[in-house]
Structures are given as structure tokens and as C-alpha cells.
Amino acid sequence: MVRDTNMRILLTGANGFVGPYVAAALRRICGDDVAVVATSKDGGPHPAFGQVEELDVTDAAAVQGAVAHHRPTHVIHLAAVAAPDAAQADPRNTWRIHVDGALSLANAILDKAPDCWLVHVGSGLVYGESAKTGQPLDESTLLAPIDDYAATKAAADLALGALSRRGLKCLRMRPFNHTGPGQTEAFAVPAFAMQIARIEAGLAPPVIRVGNLDARRDFLDVRDIANAYARAVSNSRDLTPNTIFNVASGVSWRMGDILDLLLAQSSAKIVTEQDPLRLRPSDLPCIVGEATRARTLLGWVPEHPFEDTLVAVLEDCRARVARAQVG
Structure with a gap:
């Protein structure tokens, strides 16, 4: 794999649990010279990023301005209502953030940086009722969300798929459960x-x-999730736009x-x-994912035993x- 030394990554939702892990994975996989612009609804100093730029993804004008100013080669879209319970408590806000936010980014990329790749972070929960078969869920499984969190993630996922027909270079990630040090008690x-x-x-x-x-769930270490996003960035030039990737352990x-x-x-x-x-x-x-496509096209495999992750979380x-x- 040849590293692109001109990568400029706009990261939304950088103040969240996963953001710092993604930044570390990008530097490890894409090289130390990758430029990461960290953004979040609440900007300010951050121990991992130094500074986080204020950006509300539901403010279409602000998003247009950020994309035009930074001219990113890739956007990793993490900004979301992280916990399903919180999403359910305020459905209107959840729809606004998950769907309007994703569309604001997509349209800004099409208008201001059409060569930019959007790595959209959805959710394995979009498969919902389809999990009742008990079989591992692959990317062709019917989307059948059962709550507002999953429904909004599915709606954004499908909307971005449609925009790919207008030239959006999007990779649609569907991560399953993940945890690690720093995650809140909402999980x-x-x-x-x-x-x-x-x-x-x-x-x-x-x-x-x-x-x-x-209940049985498919769990990964957050570092393995972050590695998948970084590998999506590093391999993007060899990928077909609108490719969907489950990120799952299969266990x-x-x-x-x-x-x-x-x-x-x-x-x-x-x-x-x-x-x-x-x-x-x-x-x-039971919800369990099937991630052969990520293994094949991204060269991604989970590297961290979940038992070790549990030790780290408790510490x-x-x-x-x-x-x-x-x-």
C-alpha cells in the first residue's frame, strides 16, 4: 500500500469517545504526516487534538464553509447521538443530527470538494428485526430498524447511497458494538x-x-473499529464509491x-x-455481524482480544x- 502524503482528514464529532482513537489509527495507518482537522459541536482545547474546531453538522452554511476552507481529501463523519437511549429520548433531535447532518456534509462535499471521500459511520443496528434469524448479518441483509436510533442511522445510510448516483464518493460503515477506556456509562x-x-x-x-x-451482542475493541475507519481512508483510491462495510467480530x-x-x-x-x-x-x-468484505477489501482484522478490552475498561x-x- 502506497501512503498518500497529502491526506487532509476532516473529523466530525471529535469530542466523542471514538474520535481520539480514530486520530491515533490514522497516524499509525496513513502516516504521521496526515493532517487531521478535528471538529465538534463544542470546540475548544482537547487533550488528544490540542484544539477542536467548532462545527455543528446540522448548520449547512457552517459545513459548507468548513469544507470549502479545509478542502479535505476525506471526511470521517462520527458526529451523532451516541447512545440509543439518548436518541430515543429526543427523536426529533436525533433525526436532525443523523440525517440532516449527514446530508449537510454530503452536499457540501459535492459542492465544494467533489473529489473528497465521505466515510460515514452508521450502525450495525440498522439490520434490526433481520437479526431474529440468528444468522450473521452481512451487508446485503435487509435493513429493518426497530427504534429511532437505528431508523435515523438507516435513513442517513440510504440517503448517502442515493447521493452516490450524483457523484458522492462515499463509504458506508456499519460498526457493531464496541467499547474501550473512555466510554460513558450510557453503554x-x-x-x-x-x-x-x-x-x-x-x-x-x-x-x-x-x-x-x-441478550447476545457482537463486540469489538474501539481500537479495531478505529482501524477499520483508517483503513477505509488509506484504501479509498482502490475502492468503489458507495461500498458498504460491516465492522464486526463475527462472535x-x-x-x-x-x-x-x-x-x-x-x-x-x-x-x-x-x-x-x-x-x-x-x-x-442475538445480533452478530459478518465482515468478510472489510477483511478482503480493507485488509482489516480485529487485533485486540475482547477479554483484554474488558480488563482495560475496568481499569x-x-x-x-x-x-x-x-x-
């Missing part, structure tokens, strides 16, 4: 780990409140087994208790609890 793995860390610190009784522990993890692995790292005696508020009636029994949560106590 299951750090929610488990933070409860353990608080119990160990004597800040909470030795009871973990849980939802459906029998389904039972949520109860994930919790057991986290509990095994603790010497505290902890019991679990089901919390009706954490039970989602729409929970699909991060312990450090966060300790810092909060000192603060």
Missing part, C-alpha cells in the same frame, strides 16, 4: 465496570443492577458472560439484581472513580 460494558469500581471504592452497596443478561457475546468476566477481576463480593428500568422490551436475542473505570474521589 452496558462501562455501566457494569463503573458499578464494580464504585463498589470496590466503598461508594456503593455490593449490588449490580442489570438488564437482560441473556456473539452473552451480556451475562461479559459481566462475569468483569466480576472475576474483582475481589469484592458482588451480587446482581435485575432492574426493570434497564430491560428493553425490543431487545433482540479505566477504577481510575475515573479514584480521580473523582481526589477531586
Whole structure:
């Protein structure tokens, strides 16, 4: 693979969980001289980027201005309502950010930088009801979203596919579950780990409140997800516009087994208790992805054992609890 030394990457949603991991992956895979322009709705100083430029992706004029000014070779679009529960709490805002934001970027690229590639970060949850077959989901699987988060991700994904017919050079990424240090408690793995860390610190009784522990999900380390996005950028010149990529491990993890692995790292005696508020009636029994296309066309493979990821998440949560106590 020949590295392009003139890559200029506009990264939206850089203040989120995945942003710093993507920046690190870009430098590792595309070279240290890759230029990364980090943007987010709330700009300002950032430990990983130095400075994040303010950019609201739903402000079409601002997006046009940013694309015209920076003339990126690639845009990696991470900006989103990250957690499905938050998306469900304010559906109108979710539709605005996921669909209007994606279309603002796409139209700005077509108008101001037509040679630029858009790497759109969607979601494996777009397959929804199709997961009830229990079979691994590939990119040809019917989209059948079951909530506002997945429906808006699917709508943006399909809209960008249509814009490819007008010349948009888009790669449509569909990542499945991922976690790692720095993720918020709005997600299951750090929610488990933070409860353990608080119990160990004597800040909470030795009871973990849980939802459906029998649900099975396809999980990856966030670094593997970031590597897939960086490889999409580095391989873009050899790819067909409008290619869809699942980013998945192909392995389904039972949520109860994930919790057991986290509990095994603790010497505290902890019991679990089901919390009706954490039970989602729409929970699909098993979601697992099939990512042969990413392996074949991007040369991507997951590199980080998920057991090691769980160790890192719990250590991060312990450090966060300790810092909060000192603060």
C-alpha cells in the first residue's frame, strides 16, 4: 500500500469517545504526516487534538464553509447521538443530527470538494428485526430498524447511497458494538465496570443492577473499529464509491458472560439484581455481524482480544472513580 502524503482528514464529532482513537489509527495507518482537522459541536482545547474546531453538522452554511476552507481529501463523519437511549429520548433531535447532518456534509462535499471521500459511520443496528434469524448479518441483509436510533442511522445510510448516483464518493460503515477506556456509562460494558469500581471504592452497596443478561451482542475493541475507519481512508483510491462495510467480530457475546468476566477481576463480593428500568422490551436475542468484505477489501482484522478490552475498561473505570474521589 502506497501512503498518500497529502491526506487532509476532516473529523466530525471529535469530542466523542471514538474520535481520539480514530486520530491515533490514522497516524499509525496513513502516516504521521496526515493532517487531521478535528471538529465538534463544542470546540475548544482537547487533550488528544490540542484544539477542536467548532462545527455543528446540522448548520449547512457552517459545513459548507468548513469544507470549502479545509478542502479535505476525506471526511470521517462520527458526529451523532451516541447512545440509543439518548436518541430515543429526543427523536426529533436525533433525526436532525443523523440525517440532516449527514446530508449537510454530503452536499457540501459535492459542492465544494467533489473529489473528497465521505466515510460515514452508521450502525450495525440498522439490520434490526433481520437479526431474529440468528444468522450473521452481512451487508446485503435487509435493513429493518426497530427504534429511532437505528431508523435515523438507516435513513442517513440510504440517503448517502442515493447521493452516490450524483457523484458522492462515499463509504458506508456499519460498526457493531464496541467499547474501550473512555466510554460513558450510557453503554452496558462501562455501566457494569463503573458499578464494580464504585463498589470496590466503598461508594456503593455490593449490588449490580442489570438488564437482560441473556441478550447476545457482537463486540469489538474501539481500537479495531478505529482501524477499520483508517483503513477505509488509506484504501479509498482502490475502492468503489458507495461500498458498504460491516465492522464486526463475527462472535456473539452473552451480556451475562461479559459481566462475569468483569466480576472475576474483582475481589469484592458482588451480587446482581435485575432492574426493570434497564430491560428493553425490543431487545433482540442475538445480533452478530459478518465482515468478510472489510477483511478482503480493507485488509482489516480485529487485533485486540475482547477479554483484554474488558480488563482495560475496568481499569479505566477504577481510575475515573479514584480521580473523582481526589477531586
